[in-house]
Amino acid sequence: MDFHLSDEQQAFAQAAREFAQGELAPNAARWDAESIFPRDAFTQAGAMGFCAIYAPESIGGLGLPRLDATLVFEEMAAADPSTTAFLTIHNMATWMIGCWASDAVRKEWGPLLATGEKLASYCLTEPGSGSDAASLTTRAEKRGAAYVLNGSKAFISGAGDTDVLVVMARTGGPGARGVSAFVVPGDTPGITYGRKEHKMGWNSQSTRPITFEDVEIPAENLLGAEGEGFKFAMKGLDGGRINIATCSVGAAQGGYDAASRYMTERKQFGTALAGFQALQFKLADMATHIVASRQMVRLAAAKLDAGDAQATTYCAMAKRFATDMCFQACLDAQQLHGGYGYLKDYPLERLVRDTRVHQILEGTNEIMRVIIARQLLEKGADVR
16 A cells, blocks of 8 residues: 655645644634634635535535545644534535535535535434434425425534535434435524534534424425435545544644644753653654554545445544544643643643544444444454
């Protein structure tokens, strides 16, 4: 396997790094402290193609592989995991609309989402269905040339600040086969956004519940056919798990870079911290875990790009491993800063807070283990 990036990929990553350092890094702490949803930053990202990295070219997307997307998200997350994570969600929703929306809906929304002029949220989780997503109860009833949505969603990133929602709703019987997906304009009558959740991290993106009361949308807003929604959701989650794992790798790299600099500058007992072997070992373990996580994420992305039969397994493995190892790396970077790591003057406490949720969302890491074990034991997955 060739682990080297092409010149084009390296240039793409460099562009993302410069954007992160110029736009995200100087503002991330303020956005976090003031809970600001940085709409202008997303528009700027869209101008560079970062709002539709793997969305089809037919809607103005770059149509690049998921591997290339990991390069962008890692560079951005090193400066601001929260803002980057929302960008990954927008990319996922844009990709779904670009792939499965009707011609009319794709034409109406696709180019606007690709440029970042409009933003999208992904609506799967409900108050009573988190890990058991197939048990969702939000319902869409067909009435003439329209569907009418009733129900509620929870923990929706960007809700209230975005322009369009990709909503999973039940059109049939119980279970996954009864779920369909819809494109719902965010200002449609009957949609109510709840209060902004007060969170440990991810403060630069709003998180709200959404209630749908007799929300009427045209039948052409159905993604694909009835009953295909859960299949689309799972395809989206394979990529979403890679995206969140990548954000963890980026955040850990940002923490490692800060800790490495600090160890050469800070002195105790007349010696730079870098001279203490116990701290050298901690830094060595951080670097090892980051590199291992990065390679696992890129392998999973390559599997997904190739349509490999084991892609879901590898995506779950990468998400589980990278979010665990890289959260610990952020904790270690904070520990190496001593008391200063606990202050908001330094980025470490924000990196810790922002990466904690990565072990929970896009399927908890406990559920990742269930998925991996099922693939290995029930489906005979071969991971050699």
